Structures are given as C-alpha cells and as structure tokens.
Amino acid sequence: MSRPRRRWMLALRGVSKSYGSGDIAVHALRDVDLGVERGDFVAIMGASGSGKSTLMNLIGCLDTPTSGRYLLDGIDVGQLDDFQLAYVRNRKIGFVFQSYNLIPRTSALRNVELPLIYARVPKHERRQRALDAIKAVGLTDRMEHLPSELSGGQQQRAAIGRAIITEPAIVLADEPTGNLDTVSSQEVLQIFSRLNVAGRTIVMITHEAEIAEYAKRIVHLVDGRIASDRRTTALNAMPPKFEPGDVSRSASA
Amino acid sequence: MSIAESVRIAFQGVLSNRLRSLLTMLGITIGVAAVIILVAVGNGSAVAVQQRIESLGTNVVSIQPGGFGFGRGSGGFQSSFTQLTTKDVKALQDPTGAPDIKSVTPVASGSVTATFGAASYSPSQFIGTTPSYAEARKSPVEAGTFITPQEESQHARVVVLGTTVVSNLFGSADPLGQTIKLNGIGFTVIGVQAPKGTNGIQDQDDIAIAPLTTTQDLITGVTTGLSQIIVEAKSSHQVNAAEAEATSILTPNHSSNGSANFRVLNQASLLQTTASTNHVFTVLLAAVAAISLLVGGIGVMNIMLVTVTERTREIGIRKAIGARRADILGQFLTEAVLLSVLGGLLGVAAGLIGSRFKIVGVQPVVQTYSVVLALSVGIAVGLFFGIYPANRAASLRPIEALRYE
Numbered sequence: 240m241s242r243p244r245r246r247w248m249l250a251l252r253g254v255s256k257s258y259g260s261g262d263i264a265v266h267a268l269r270d271v272d273l274g275v276e277r278g279d280f281v282a283i284m285g286a287s288g289s290g291k292s293t294l295m296n297l298i299g300c301l302d303t304p305t306s307g308r309y310l311l312d313g314i315d316v317g318q319l320d321d322f323q324l325a326y327v328r329n330r331k332i333g334f335v336f337q338s339y340n341l342i343p344r345t346s347a348l349r350n351v352e353l354p355l356i357y358a359r360v361p362k363h364e365r366r367q368r369a370l371d372a373i374k375a376v377g378l379t380d381r382m383e384h385l386p387s388e389l390s391g392g393q394q395q396r397a398a399i400g401r402a403i404i405t406e407p408a409i410v411l412a413d414e415p416t417g418n419l420d421t422v423s424s425q426e427v428l429q430i431f432s433r434l435n436v437a438g439r440t441i442v443m444i445t446h447e448a449e450i451a452e453y454a455k456r457i458v459h460l461v462d463g464r465i466a467s468d469r470r471t472t473a474l475n476a477m478p479p480k481f482e483p484g485d486v487s488r489s490a491s492a
Numbered sequence: 493m494s495i496a497e498s499v500r501i502a503f504q505g506v507l508s509n510r511l512r513s514l515l516t517m518l519g520i521t522i523g524v525a526a527v528i529i530l531v532a533v534g535n536g537s538a539v540a541v542q543q544r545i546e547s548l549g550t551n552v553v554s555i556q557p558g559g560f561g562f563g564r565g566s567g568g569f570q571s572s573f574t575q576l577t578t579k580d581v582k583a584l585q586d587p588t589g590a591p592d593i594k595s596v597t598p599v600a601s602g603s604v605t606a607t608f609g610a611a612s613y614s615p616s617q618f619i620g621t622t623p624s625y626a627e628a629r630k631s632p633v634e635a636g637t638f639i640t641p642q643e644e645s646q647h648a649r650v651v652v653l654g655t656t657v658v659s660n661l662f663g664s665a666d667p668l669g670q671t672i673k674l675n676g677i678g679f680t681v682i683g684v685q686a687p688k689g690t691n692g693i694q695d696q697d698d699i700a701i702a703p704l705t706t707t708q709d710l711i712t713g714v715t716t717g718l719s720q721i722i723v724e725a726k727s728s729h730q731v732n733a734a735e736a737e738a739t740s741i742l743t744p745n746h747s748s749n750g751s752a753n754f755r756v757l758n759q760a761s762l763l764q765t766t767a768s769t770n771h772v773f774t775v776l777l778a779a780v781a782a783i784s785l786l787v788g789g790i791g792v793m794n795i796m797l798v799t800v801t802e803r804t805r806e807i808g809i810r811k812a813i814g815a816r817r818a819d820i821l822g823q824f825l826t827e828a829v830l831l832s833v834l835g836g837l838l839g840v841a842a843g844l845i846g847s848r849f850k851i852v853g854v855q856p857v858v859q860t861y862s863v864v865l866a867l868s869v870g871i872a873v874g875l876f877f878g879i880y881p882a883n884r885a886a887s888l889r890p891i892e893a894l895r896y897e
Contacts, residue, residue, distance in 0.1 A: 301812060301891045322816055329814020340809045340894070344508050356497055357814040401813065 247310065248408050248440045249275040249298065254307030256293050256463075267293035269463045270307070275409070275442060280435040280478050282451035283444045285460035291444050294460065295413050298442060299334060300327050312408040329358050333402030337414035339394040341386040341401075347393075348373060348382040351400040358405060372400040376430055392423025399430055403439065410434065412443040416450055428453045432481035453480045495826075502826040505799065506834070516795040517835030520870050523785030524839025525846060527866035530781045532847040532856030534774025538767055539857050545763045551594075551728050552628050553735045554757045555721040555742065575717025576746070576754065578704075583741050584723060590737040592730040593723055595624040598704055601719035602711040604674040606661060606700060613660040615653075617699040618674070619719070620707020628724040631701075636668045636683035639703050643682075647705040652683040654697035674700070677710050731758060778862070782869070788835065789873030796828050796881035807885050808893025817886045824882035825875065832874020836867045 256268040267290045275281050285291040296302040297309060300316055309316045312331055319327060333354075334340075341350045352369040360368070373382045376396040386394055395415060402410050412431065416424035432453060435441050443454060451457050455472035458465060472479045506513045557576050576598075583589065584596040600620040606613050625631065626638040633652060643650050651674065658667050667681045679702060688696040708714045725734035735756055746753045800807070807820055840863055847856040 296891050299812070301894070325811070325814055325816040328812060334812050336894075340805070340812075342806055342809060344504060353810070354813045357810075357816070357819055359494075405814075 246277050247274045248277045248279070248312060249273075249442070250308075250310040251297070251304075252308045252310070254297065254304045254309060256290075256297060256302070256305050267463055268297070268304070271463070271465055273458065273465065273468075275440060276474055277440055278435070278438055279474055280431070280441045280453070280455045281443070281458060282454035282456070283442065283458045283460060284446060284448070284451050286446060289460045290463035291446075291460050292413070293463075295411065295444050298409070299332055299411050300324050325357075329354055330405055331408040333399075333405065333407040333410040335395070335398050335402050335410065335412035335415045337417040339386070339391070339398045339418070341394055341397055343386055346383050346385060347378060347389065347397040347400075350386070350397055351382075351404055354401060354405045368404055369400075372404040373397070375403065375434075376400040390423070391419050392426055395419060395423070395427050396430065399427070399434075403434060409440045409442055412441065414445055415443065416445070416447075424450070428480070429482060429484075432478040435478050436481060453478060455479065498822050498826040499830065501823050502830045505803075505823075505827045506830055509799075512795060513831060516791050516831050517838060519788030519791035520785070520832045520835030520874065521788075521839040521842060523781065523788040523873075524836045524866040524870045525842035526781035526784050527778060527869075528840065528843025528858065528862050529846045529851070529856060530777035531774060531862035532843075532858045533851050533854050534770060534777050535859050535862075536856040537854045538770040538774065540854060541763055541767045541770060545767075551725045551731055553723045553725070553731060553738060555723060555738060555754055556719065556757065557717060557746075557754050576721055576742075577717055580742060580745070581718075581721060584721065584738055586741075589741050590734065592725055592733040592737055594726045595628055595724045597622055597624045597628045597722040597724070598718045599625065599720045599722060600704055600707050600712050600716070602707065604700065604711060606657065606672050606674050608661040608670065608672040611661045613657060615657045615698050615700045616694060618702070618707075618711070619699065620702050620704040620712065622704050624724070625701065625722065628722045631688065632686050633683035634686040636681070638683055639701065644703045644705055647709055648703060649677065649679045649706055649710075650682045650703065651679040652685055652701040653681055654685045654695075654699035655687045656695055656698040657700055658684055674702070675711060679706075731761075781866075785866070785870060785873055788870070789832070789877040792828055792831055792835075792874050793877035793881060795831070796824060796878055797884070799827070800824060800881045800885040803885075804888060804893050804896040807888050808890050808896065811888070811890035812894060820888075821882050821886040824885045825878045828878025828882065829871060829874050832871050832878075835874075836870035839870065840867055 251271050251273040254268060254271045255266065257264045257266045259265055271294070283291055283294060293302070297304055298311075300311070303317060311327065314327060314331070316324070316327065341347070342353065345353075348369055351372050352365055355365040355368060370379075370382075373379055376399050378393060378396050378400065381389060381393055386397070389397065399410075399415075402412075410431070415431070416427055419427060428450065431441055431443065435455075441454075443450075445451055452471075455474065455476070455478055456468070456470045459467040555576065578598060581596050581598045584593060587593075598621065602618050602620070603614065604618045606615060621639070622644055623639050623641050626633070632638070634655075636652070638652055639650065642648075651672065653661075653667060661667065661672060662670070667684060670681050671678045672681060673679070685697065685699065685701070690696065702711075708716075723734055723738050725731040735758055739752070739756055742754055743752055810820060843863070843866070844858060847858045
C-alpha cells in the first residue's frame, strides 16, 4: 500500500509566540510543529493557559507568530500584510466562536451572507449561496430571525453557516459547544461531522474530552508545547460519532 | 464592499439607536437651519432696504434747514438758524446754475387736526407742496388726482390723503369729493395716495398733502420757512452733481462763519450705506450659524466615538470574517455622513419652513446659495468629524476587538 504524498492544509513549523520581552516575557507557544491534512477533523485540547487560544489566533490569522513558519493552504502567512491577511481570513478560514459572535440586529441569513459581502461576491450569487449554507445547517425556517430571537444552538448553527459559506480551507472552531446544552452540543457536533464527511477540514479547540471524541485526531497542548498527538480514526474514514441522517430533522428542536 | 451595502449597514447602525441618532442629527439640523434662516433674515432686511430706496426715489436729494450735529457754528445755534424760502427754490430751478437738476419741490410742514363729521384725526405729517412732489417722492395717487399746477397757483383748498388718514376719517367710505376740515378750514379731498407702507421710522401713509400756496396762507404762514426742498436729478448718475450744484447755489445765502446752515441728505446713498452694513450683518449672522454647525459636527464625532467603542466586538467579528481596513473605515464613515446628510436635510426643511415667518419684523428671503452651502458644509463637517472615529475603528486589532466585552 503506497501512501500518497501528504497534502498539508495547514502546517506550523517551529512556531513560537511570546508576549512581552526580557524577563517578563510570557511564552505562550514554544516551538510547535503541527500539520493538518485535507479532510481531517482535529481536536486541540488543553487546560486554560496551555496556549490553545494563542494557537487558535495564529491558525486563524488573527495574530502572527514571534518565530517559525505558518503555511495555510500553501500560503506563507508570516509574509502577509494586513490587507492580505484580511483576504486569507475571508477565503481560507471559517471561524466558529464559543459565544457565536453573530452581528446583532442582523438576520441569520444576512449574518451568513456577510463574508461574501466582504469577498465582493455579486448579490444574486451571494444570496443563493447563503440560502444553501443556511440549509446545510438546518436553519432555513429561522433564517429571517435576528440573533436575539434564536436559541444558543440555532445561533451557533448560523455561525457555522457563516463559517462554511466561503468554502474555506479549514473551519476553525473555538470551544464551539462551550455555551450550549447537551442537545444543542450534539447537534452542532453532528453538523461538524457531516461537514467533515463532505470533505471539509475542521480544527476544533476544546477542553472537554467527550467533545474531542468526535474528532479523528486529538492533540494535547500543555504549557505551550504539544504533549501528545493521537489519531483515533483514519483520515479517510467517517468521523467516529457521525450519525447519518437529515440535519434539518433536528433543526426545529 | 459596494456603496449600497455600506449605506445599508450604515442605516442599520443609525436605526439601532434612534434617539441617539436623532439627537446627533439635531446638532447638524440646527446648524444648517440656522445658516439658512439667518442668511435669509440678513438678505431679507437688505431687500427691504432696497425697496425703501426705490420707494424714496433714487434720484432725489433732500435739503433741510440747520447744520449737521449740535456744535458751534451749526444749526444748534439760533443765531445761525436759516430759513429755506421759495426764493431758494427759484434759484435752484434756474437751469444755468443747476443743469443736472430736473425738478425742485418745496415742502412746508405743519400740524393739523382733520375732522370729517364726528371723526377727528391728526395725521403725523401734514405738508404743503407743489405738483412735482408726486414724481420726486414716487407718491402717485391711487384714486382721484394729485395737486395740479392750477390748484397750486389758485391757492385751492384741496388735499390728497394717505390711506391711514382715509381709514381713520372715512372708514371704508369713499373720501373723494368730500370736504374735510383741517384746523377748522374746509378742504376738498381730491386724491388718495397709493399705499407706501412704513419706511422703517414712520408710516408713510399717515399723511395729508395740500398745495404749498394754500398751506402757507392758511396753516403755516408765509414767514415760516420751508421744512425741506426736494431736488430731483435728471438721472441716477447725476445725483451727486445735482447735490453739488444745490450746495453751491444755497451756500452764499445760508452760511455763517463759513459753514453752511443747511444740510443736504442724499437719502439713497444713506440707505446704500445701510445696505452694506446689512451685508456685514448677514456675514456675521452666517458666521455665528456656522459655529453651531461646527458644534453639531463635534456632536457627530462624539457619538461616532461612542458607537465605535460600543461596537468594538462587532468590528472584531467583521475583521475575523474578512473585512478589510477600508471596509470598516467605509462603514463608519458612511454612518457619520449619513447622520449629517439626514440632519442636513432636516435642517434644510426646518430652514425653509422657518424662513416663511417674519423674524424681528423682517421677512426672510431665502438665498439658494445658502441652502446649498449649508447642506454641503453640514455633510463635509460630518465627513471630517467622522474620519477620526472611523479610522479608530479600522485600526482596531481583531483579537483585541474580539476579546472586548
């Protein structure tokens, strides 16, 4: 069995990040090497202070490393200016935050559509893609509602719709179930599993082991270093807890 | 991001806090309305002055006994007091000495009480004059006739009344042909002067006009001098020449200690001075109004800074999903401009409505330039004061903005 050459969607090479300088410098990440392949579903685990937020910010191109290289879909992010970083965030990364972070007073559909507005996608195409994305997260019947009129789970599903609408290289989720009850958490994780089945690369940051079990690979971060990196499910296999079914069935729950 | 999208998002921002947006707009509204109204008031009073100049007749110079001021050697002293007489009138009428003078109209003033039946009224002005008065003073009759040369030479007991006098004596009845008594002497009403309104000091319709001859016979007496001589120049360009000629003709007979005992009032130039004062006044008013516009702009800036702080997290989200610096800058700048455009349009509406009413006795006359200027300055102010807050928003670092609670 010959292995095909690995295709890194995301590759961190000797990445360090420190805040401050001299004696008071805080080393949030120390010499991290991490590669994520296309189609993988990776959970990054760690206690608070382990550097996982810093890692998330670096992967999400919200911050740049102090040293080391970061390649995202073949692009050396360290070389980019503000304008190009905005472009990369727009096209290559789909963010899902713990606190949903939808734009207030803006309908779910408009929120989902927003990245395409910044990508200068023409209105007609934009609307069609937004409708598709909102359908993929099973929120069609609630799409005209404002975030304040949606439950936490529904808001997070809208946020996922927004994350996938640009067909990004990776979906980056930071504690996506942190604010959700068990049922909503299940739904959200099933959506991630489904997206992964559809071929999307997912990096999920969490501190809960049972959430991490949904991923195919679990990376532990301790004190800014990778302590363990364990693959639980083959890259080409289905995500471990994936339940085939129609997501829109659970949408009205 | 397209302009339509920017405007849409900006509208959402403006509508998300209606009261605050409205109060912010009010600053610009008041500024714009103030500029429009105050310029209109200044302009309105200039227009009123212009009308007064025209109603006086632009080509006339008025000569009155007495000097300027109250000092020694001028009209303030009884000894130097002079009387203007019909002899002076004749001298001024001589075309060889005064080629630029078209007509000379003597005016004698007195005070009378007019009665008609039971009605009694004292006009504020009673004058005796000659037929040329009507043209020199631009006082045509509305009904009947003015004093004719025959009536003047025949010492006819006839009178032309102003509309104020007519309404006081006759109410709505027709005064023509009626006989009224002036200080007990019967005069026939031959004409009613066309209404002239106020000249700013007195009601020009509160007047009774009789022939000079009759007036000197019966009311003022021949020995009392004329109250003024109205000199009409042949054209508006010759007014100054006519004034100089009149002065040189009168000076030999009416001076003491080398200074003239009469004064020459070129009323048109006097009012032109008033008009230019008015212009300065208008500019000052506009400057004060412009300051309020500036204050309104600072209000916009203040609110935009608050908005940016409030929406820090939103800015972070937008940046995280790919908004560029220019997108954020555009969004907040559009919002600031939108506030000032809406405020400015409200201001134009308020200014135009406000200018329909009389303000301190002046009917404002709206100037198109002031509307355009006020609105565009208002918008420019919004743009200018929006730059700093918008730039601040655009410069926020996404991680810090996302972490903001």
